[in-house]
Amino acid sequence: MATSPATVAGQVIDVMPLVMRSIRAQVRQHRTPGLSLPQFRTLGFLDQHAGASLSDVAEHLGVTLPSMSKMVDSLVEEKLVTREFDAADRRRMILDVTPRGRSLLIAARADAQADLAHMFETLPASKRATLSEAMDILRLLFRSERETALENIK
Amino acid sequence: MATSPATVAGQVIDVMPLVMRSIRAQVRQHRTPGLSLPQFRTLGFLDQHAGASLSDVAEHLGVTLPSMSKMVDSLVEEKLVTREFDAADRRRMILDVTPRGRSLLIAARADAQADLAHMFETLPASKRATLSEAMDILRLLFRSERETALENIK
DNA sequence: TATTGTTATACTCTATAACTATA
DNA sequence: TATAGTTATAGAGTATAACAATA
Numbered sequence: 338m339a340t341s342p343a344t345v346a347g348q349v350i351d352v353m354p355l356v357m358r359s360i361r362a363q364v365r366q367h368r369t370p371g372l373s374l375p376q377f378r379t380l381g382f383l384d385q386h387a388g389a390s391l392s393d394v395a396e397h398l399g400v401t402l403p404s405m406s407k408m409v410d411s412l413v414e415e416k417l418v419t420r421e422f423d424a425a426d427r428r429r430m431i432l433d434v435t436p437r438g439r440s441l442l443i444a445a446r447a448d449a450q451a452d453l454a455h456m457f458e459t460l461p462a463s464k465r466a467t468l469s470e471a472m473d474i475l476r477l478l479f480r481s482e483r484e485t486a487l488e489n490i491k
Numbered sequence: 492m493a494t495s496p497a498t499v500a501g502q503v504i505d506v507m508p509l510v511m512r513s514i515r516a517q518v519r520q521h522r523t524p525g526l527s528l529p530q531f532r533t534l535g536f537l538d539q540h541a542g543a544s545l546s547d548v549a550e551h552l553g554v555t556l557p558s559m560s561k562m563v564d565s566l567v568e569e570k571l572v573t574r575e576f577d578a579a580d581r582r583r584m585i586l587d588v589t590p591r592g593r594s595l596l597i598a599a600r601a602d603a604q605a606d607l608a609h610m611f612e613t614l615p616a617s618k619r620a621t622l623s624e625a626m627d628i629l630r631l632l633f634r635s636e637r638e639t640a641l642e643n644i645k
Numbered sequence: 646t647a648t649t650g651t652t653a654t655a656c657t658c659t660a661t662a663a664c665t666a667t668a
Numbered sequence: 669t670a671t672a673g674t675t676a677t678a679g680a681g682t683a684t685a686a687c688a689a690t691a
Contacts, residue, residue: 340619346607348626350514350600354532355633357511358553360504375658378508391673399512404659406674411657428667428672446504453500456632464628465494471625472502474618478610479509529681545650558682560651565680582649582690652687657680664675 363449372445375400376417379408380442383418383434390429417441513610517603526599529554530571533562534596537572537588544583571595 361374372380375398382397383389395405409432412418417438423429434442457465515528526534529552536551537543549559563586566572571592577583588596611619 340616340623342608342611342614342619343604345611345619345622345626346604347600348623348630349510349607350603352626352630352633353507353510353514354528356503356507356629359633360507362553373657374508392671399516400658401660402673403661403675408658410674426668426672430673446501449504450497450500453503454496457496457499460496460628460632462494465496465499467621467624468499468628469494469502470621472499472506474614474622475510476502476506478614479506479513527680546648554681555683556650557652557684562681564651580649580691584650646691648691649689650687651689653685655683657682659680660678662676664673666671666673668669668671 360449360453363452364445372441375408376412377442377445379405379412380417380434380438381446383432384439384442387433388431390423391432392429394432412438514603514607517606518599526595529562530566531596531599533559533566534571534588534592535600537586538593538596541587542585544577545586546583548586566592 364374364377365371378398379394382394386393386397391402391405391409394409395402398405400408409418409420409430413420416435419433419435421431423431457468460468518528518531519525532552533548536548540547540551545556545559545563548563549556552559554562563572563574563584567574570589573587573589575585577585611622614622
């Protein structure tokens, strides 16, 4: 059967890396400083979840605490993110995107989105609708429990 | 409009990393040695394109020649790939997956595919069909020219 | 000269283990 | 003791620049 779970899984495994390669290149090739994909995603999460802790971000992006600590180091160094102690619990760090970080994020996102959108322009609207539906399905399936929990808070 | 090119592009940018994170974890968590995602993809390409050169693989996977040279070093070291001079043009290397590489690839792919398939089992067939269509659309859009050319040869 | 690949070097991202500070 | 985060260290994957071998 063409749409058995296993068949669809095989298609996803084949196609995702192709698309990711393109997105990565587009995010990186952004003029001015440019963000790596992990930086881009970290900024994106913090933009959506202002005041998140280091653990929040690490868990959402699926990396360890030390890895995220270093990543945030670099973002703080570049003045894209602020990092402060939580007054209520001084073990926790409160992270926020700076205005500079936000504008860079918006620009990078707009660029990557524009490049992708350009590719999708050639598609008939019905195929774009299929892609849109598919993304919704995947989002629901792969959204992490942690992300869901955070969205209930914020 | 919900399915404008830009909207779909935004959805793709949001959702792809979520799915990739899952695939990467599944490929890596495979019992025994385990393959990284780049190793997995390199093996997969060589399995489909026996006798490909280093440039072929590098171009297909979108990495530089030195990067792929190192990657192949590791695969040769682990006896997953053979690397020999092309008798007809001694600058070129002829790469092939060993039987051991192939069985590891098959096992890793089956595992990742099974894990993903498990997630898709809960979906109604109509949604799986939507995903399948979407993957076909994306594959055609993002397949590199080089890959297309190679497929005409092999 | 042009092409194919490797070596040298460096940077980013990732991890595990050990540590500090706070609760 | 347990939790949040950092530091120390190491390994994989990536890149650019310089080189070697072959066409």
